[in-house]
Amino acid sequence: MQRDKFFKEVDNLHHPNETLVRTHCSYCGMQCGMNLRVNTKTNKIIGVEPRYDWPVTVGKMCPKGVTAYQQTNHDDRLLKPLIRDDKSLKGTKLGFREATWEEAYDHIVKNFQKLQKDYGNDSLSVFSGVSMTNEKCYLTGKFARVALGTRYIDYNGRFCMSSAAGGFLRSFGVDRGSTLPWTDIHETDCLFIAGSNTAECHPTSMFRIWNVQERGGYLIVADPRETPIARRADVHLDLRPGTDLALANGILNLLIENGFADEEFVQNHTNGFEETKELVKQFTPEYTSEITGVAPEKIIRAAELYGKAPNAVVMFARGIEQQHKGVDNVSAYTNMALVTGKIGRAKSGVATFTGQGNGQGGREHGQKSDLLPGYRKITNPEHVKEVCQFWGITPEEMPKPGVSAYEMFELMDQKVIRGLYLLCSNPAVSAPNLNFVRNAMKNLDFMVCSDFYLSESAEFADVILPTVTWSEDEGTVTNLEGRIIKINKAQEPLGESKPDWQIQVELAERLGKGKYFSHLKTARDVADEFRGATKGGYADYSGATWEKIEKQDGVFWPCKSEEDEGTPHMFLDKKFYHPDGKAKICALPYRPPAEEPCEQYPLRLTTGRVVYHYLSGNQTRRIQFLRDMCPEPYVEVHPETAKKYNIEHEERVRLFTRRGEAVYKVKITEAIRSDTVFVPYHFGHKESINLLTNPALDPMSRMPEFKACAAQIEKQSIKKV
Secondary structure: OHHHHHHHHHHHHHOOOEEEEEEEOOOOOOOOEEEEEEEOOOOEEEEEEEOOOOOOOOOOOOHHHHHHHHHOOOOOOOOOOEEEOOHHHOOOOOOEEEOOHHHHHHHHHHHHHHHHHHHOHHHEEEEEOOOOOHHHHHHHHHHHHHHHOOOOEEEHHHHOOHHHHHHHHHHHOOOOOEOOOHHHHHHOOEEEEEOOOHHHHOHHHHHHHHHHHHOOOEEEEEOOEOOHHHHOOOEEEOOOOOOHHHHHHHHHHHHHHOOOOOHHHHHHHEEOHHHHHHHHOOOOHHHHHHHHOOOHHHHHHHHHHHHHOOOOEEEEOHHHHOOOOHHHHHHHHHHHHHHHOOOOEOOEEEEEOOOOOOOOHHHOOOOOOOEEOOOEEOOOHHHHHHHHHHHOOOHHHOOOOOOOHHHHHHHHHOOOOOEEEEEOOOHHHHOOOHHHHHHHHHOOOEEEEEEOOOOOOHHHOOEEEEEOOHHHOOEEEEOOOOEEEEEOOOOOOOOOOEOHHHHHHHHHHHOOOHHHOOOOOOHHHHHHHHHHHHOOOOOOOOOOOHHHHHHHOOEEOOOOOOOOOOOOOOOOOOOOOOOOOOEEOOOOOOOOOOOOOOOOOOEEEEEEOOOOOOOOOOOHHHOHHHHHHOOOOEEEEOHHHHHHOOOOOOOEEEEEOOOOEEEEEEEEOOOEOOOEEEEEOOOOHHHOHHHOOEEEEOOOOOOEEOOOEEEEEEEOOOOOO
């Protein structure tokens, strides 16, 4: 674009010692385009500017994005390996000393090999994250299964995107987080957004959402809180936390009853309609209202707006997914698009707001306990055979499926798992039922953590390996649309830090598995192997070369050859990925939250994000501006509830559930239901709300129920002097 060219020319005139590096933000799935400003004399990143040529966000950035560059040269960076000398200090920042890489590697290999000799290969585990590049995610899966030979690998997307994945797989036969490109969204006629505080969690999407209304379209929002986007909605469905399944069934019943079903589409391209139609008949507006707390007239209006819209997009996020029936919630909302035929064409479809930068790609290529590269299933013998042949191992050498993230901590508690290699994740803050999880980590025989900061989880480690930030390496990530994009290196690694792919190659060599890894000398080497490993899978990236990604501003998967330009719109041919080519309309009986309020715990607790922080806060809580804007967590309480408990604004109260307790400052607001309290989850140690959350798991996705549990609140007792 001319405007982008102009800004580059002006910047170069004023900054002769700078160069601009085209890349993307390190945080959420929007992956906003940015140019990192690099001082060519010092080789240091000194600033950032937006990229107006990036079609998804067109120069938009949020408070986290404009300060993301500050994490790279932060004073808290880990610059050398650390080894714990005093195990009695596990769970604290104390007891570490600096070491060389060779000493750290020797210590790791010695302990890993001893544990596997004494207790078997599966005594070791790998827990990773999806803020890494696709290449690193891929190699982490290969490292676990080939270098360590363990079945126990899972990732933090289990706490984020796994229910969306399960719902899409069941409904469509394939999991891609958006069936259409984000550039379609502002051109649709109706947006139905469930469980997403979009204005704070994905603010650079908002200009497209507002544009729908400005063009005369409609916005429907389902959320227990009156978030900024809910305040602007044409209909705000203010449901009780954990009741989304009833609401979706109620909307679907009205769509069918009022003649909005696309009978031709349903007949030719779906299965399950008649069974679903019969099940949802009971979800009248009145019955749905009894369960959800949403007024019947709101439910009727929402169904009418969505049903009449020529084009519409159903969108959702963690609010509906982080429940013990999250997969059912996703399929239930997806039913709306399938029954009305508003999918498989431009300006209509289903999309999920991805919380982590590579939440899509990170779950496709081998970090998940049951998946192999290209979204192949480790339970499918043919898929296993294909990957084994590519890796050069036999099917007998491929470990069996493991267990989900929270279940891995249960196995640590039982001493089935005795060692942990943790990278790019902070479960000591992000996992549910943290008293249990932290104790499980403390009781490990040996733990390695790879990070660029000393996180709350790293405090439990025996060895900490200093890794690089996103701007000190290169590779690809897949944004919330399913668009593969390129992250470019802007600065050489700080201190002695190394990228995770290099650490894994060097460890594999020392573990006697070098023949499977030693050929990987550069990030490009890993990228080339990664693309080859995905070939033939559902998530086929084999044609998405770095050159094509740069040329096209990203490539949508599947992309099966170098001639293939990718797939921005899914299902244009109305062919879904189930064996018969049809989508599944799912009949889903309502289930209440795993914990309902009672006399002892009369309130509903839900959690979420604020605009200034990211995930566990390990990065953003260190950035001064972001910390100043939101220095501590708080509990949102409705005025009626505050009056009932004699609580004042900004007073500190004790919030507790069956699993734990914490003390928070009160924020009294009418923007929340009177039966509900809300706490953001970005804070560590005693401030973490996940000390209280429920680990009840979805039977398919194994997602914990972060978004709904029974709670109580009380004034803190006044201590006598």
